[in-house]
Amino acid sequence: MGILPRFADQWVLTRILKATGQAPIRLVVKGGADVSPPGVSPVATVVLQDRNTLAGLLRDPEVSFGDAYMDGKIEVEGDFVRFLEEIYLAMGSAGDAKWYSRLASKWLDFWQDNSPDGSRKNIHRHYDLGNDFYKLWLDTQLVYTCAYFPAPSSTLEQAQIAKMDHVCRKLRLQPGETVVEAGCGWGALALHMAREYGVSVKAFNVSREQIAYARERAKAEGLDGQVEFVEDDYRAISGKFDVFVSVGMLEHVGEAHFGEFSEVIHRSIGDTGRGLVHFIGRNRPGVFSRWIRKQIFPGAHTPSLRAALRILEPKDYSVLDIENLRMHYAKTLEHWLERFEKSRQQVTAMYDSRFVRAWRLYLAGSIAAFRVGHLQLFQILFTGSQREPLFWTRDPLYAGDLGGQPMAEGAKPVAEKVREKVKWTHAMS
C-alpha cells in the first residue's frame, strides 16, 4: 500500500467487498475508508487497525486475516460466527481454492508431514498445551471430538456420553471382546468402552500429557487392568483384536499415510473384525485452512469421503453404515466456544491475548465451516470381508434393543438412560 494514496483505500475495500459477493458485512479502515453493501444491515463490522493490515489482506487473504486478527490488528464487531459464515460462503468450498492456496498447501504438506517424527511434533504442539487449558472449556471427561446430541438442547456432557454410546452400539461391542483404539485423547472413550461394555482396550496416542492423564484416570477408576494406554504412534499398533476404533485421529494421518493406516487396521482385525472411523472430512478434495495449520493444528488434513475409502477398499472391507454428523460438530463447537469465552481471563493468564484471539478464531471459524458445509463429520462403520453384517436393520440402534444380542450392563439406549452423575470430574486430578 505504501505507494498507493490514502484515498485508494475506499476503492480497495469496495473490491474486497465485491470479492465476497457483497456479503452483508461492513469494512472499515480505522479513521478512514468505510464500505458496506447498499440496502442490507451488516451482520458485523470489520475494523482494520491500519493500512498495512489492508495491504496484507490483498497479499494472502486467509493467512493474513488470521494473523492480523490474532495480533489485534483486526477487530470484528457483531456476530463473529455469522461473519465467518458469510466469508466462507463467499469464498466457495475448498474445492474452489486458488492456485497459490493449493501450492502453499502442498508446501505445508511437506513441512508438516505426519511421519512418525513429524506426527509426534505436530501432536505435541496442539495436544500438549497443558491439560489445565483443555479442562477450562471441554466437557468434564475431556472428549475433544464431535459429540452426538440426542436433541439440540442436550448438554455437552450428555452429548459426549451419547456419542461414545453411539459408537459402541454401532459396533455392537460385547463383553470380553478386545478393542484397539488409534488416537485416544485423554482416554474417555477407551474407559467408557471398558466400563460400560465390558471390553478390554489397548489405546494409542503420541501425546505425552494426554496419556499420562488417561493412565491416572484408569487407575482412579480401577480400570487399569482392562485398559492399557500406550504412548506411541498408531503405526506401532501390534496384536490381534476384535474391533478397531479411531475417533478424530484420521485428521492427523494425512492422505500420504492412508496406506499405512490401512495396513494397521488390517493387521489388527484381519478379515473377521469390525471397526469404526470417525473423522472430519469434506464433500470433495480441498485444501485445509492454511492459517489453522500454521497457528493451531500443524499437519491437519481433512479428506473427502471418497479419499477416506482408500483406507478400506484395498482390504476388501465392507462399509455397513456411514453417517454424517456435521451439524453436531457445529453444536459441539458452540458449547466449546461459549465455555472458552467464559474462561478468557484464565486463558490469557496462562498464555497471552494473542493465544486467546487465535483460539477464538479457530473455534468460531470451525463452527462456521461445519454450518456452511465446508467441513463434514463422517462415521464409517465397516466389517471384514469374512464376516456377516452386524445387524439386520438399524432399528435396534434407535429402539433400545440390540436384536436379542447379549448386552453389557449400561449399554442401554441414550434415550433411556440419563447418566446424571459423571463420576469423573475436573476436581479429581
Add this chain to the structure above:
Amino acid sequence: MGILPRFADQWVLTRILKATGQAPIRLVVKGGADVSPPGVSPVATVVLQDRNTLAGLLRDPEVSFGDAYMDGKIEVEGDFVRFLEEIYLAMGSAGDAKWYSRLASKWLDFWQDNSPDGSRKNIHRHYDLGNDFYKLWLDTQLVYTCAYFPAPSSTLEQAQIAKMDHVCRKLRLQPGETVVEAGCGWGALALHMAREYGVSVKAFNVSREQIAYARERAKAEGLDGQVEFVEDDYRAISGKFDVFVSVGMLEHVGEAHFGEFSEVIHRSIGDTGRGLVHFIGRNRPGVFSRWIRKQIFPGAHTPSLRAALRILEPKDYSVLDIENLRMHYAKTLEHWLERFEKSRQQVTAMYDSRFVRAWRLYLAGSIAAFRVGHLQLFQILFTGSQREPLFWTRDPLYAGDLGGQPMAEGAKPVAEKVREKVKWTHAMS
C-alpha cells in the same frame, strides 16, 4: 480332453477340487471319475454329463460352468445355493479375478457399452422379456430391486412396500414436491411416492414394455396427472426438481458413463436439492460375472462404493447417509427363486428349459454372491452443497415421527402400518 486318457479324469477332478480349496462338494463325471474331499459330507454333488464338459471347465471355468449348466450338461444334486457359496468363497472376491477374466471383461465392456443405443439394446434384452414372465415370480407390484425386510420373516410384498417407504422417508418427501426418477421399472416406486407422499414424479426408463405397463397402471390408479412416465434414456432427463431418485439403475450405467450420470443429477436438482441412489456395489473394484453379462444382463456393472462416489464428489454433494443392505438382497432373491421354481413349468412353456436353467443359476448365484459378500447393496442419501442436512439424528426414521415435519397421509413408519390390501394385483392387466 481328446488327447488325454480317460483315467486322467480323476486327476483333473482332483485338481479342480483342490482349486476350490477342498470345498465340501463331490465332483463326478457321469459313469466315470468321482472325487470329494476326505472326511466331510458334501453339500452337493456336481455331475458332469461327459468328458467334453470337463474340458470346458478347464478352459474358462466361470462361463463354461454357466453354459454347461444351462445346457443340462451339468447337474447339481443337493443344496444349489450352498454349493455356489462354496465356489464363490473358493474363488475369492472379484478383486482377485484372473487376468483372462479381467481381459475378457474389458472386451465385454466394449461390446456391451451403455451408450444411449447400447443401453436401449441391453435393457431391451432383459427387461422386455415379457411382463407375464416377471409377474410369475416378482411381488404383486413388480418391484425388481432389493427389498427392505423390517424382519427376516416379513413377506416379499411387505418388504417391497417397506423399501419404498424407507427410500421416501430417508428423502423426507413433502407433499407438492417434484421428483425425477432415473430407471423406474414397472413404475411401483413412482406411483408409491405420488400416492403416499403427495409428490409429482417424472420417471424415465428405456424399456418399452415396462413403461407401457406403468402408464396403464397410473391411469388405473388415477395418478396419471401426478406421475409422468417417459420412455427415454436417463441422459434425456431435463427440467428442475426437488429430488432425484434412482433405485437399481446404476448397475446399467457403467463407470465410463458416471460423468454423464453426475451431470444429469446436477442439472436436475442443482445445489439445493437432495437425492438417493440405490445400487448393487462391491467392497472393491472387480469384474462382474461374465456369464451373467453374456446370458442374462448385458452391460451390467457393479462399482465399488468408492467408485460410485465419483458421481457425487465432483458436484460437491454432501453424503448424509449410506446404508448397506446386502443381506436384504439375499433374502429378496430367496423369495424370487422360490416363486420362480414354483412357476417352472409355465416358464418352460413360455421359453424353454435352457432359459429356466439359466435363470435359476442367475438367481441362485446372486443369492450366494450377496450372502458371501461378493456383492453389496448400497443406498446413498445426499444433499446439495447449499442445503442444510435433512435431519438432526436418524431417530425419527426409526421412531415413526419425522421430527415435526408435515407428513403426507400414509407416510407412517413401516412398523405402524401393515398395508394388508395392495390395491394393484396381477389380476388387473
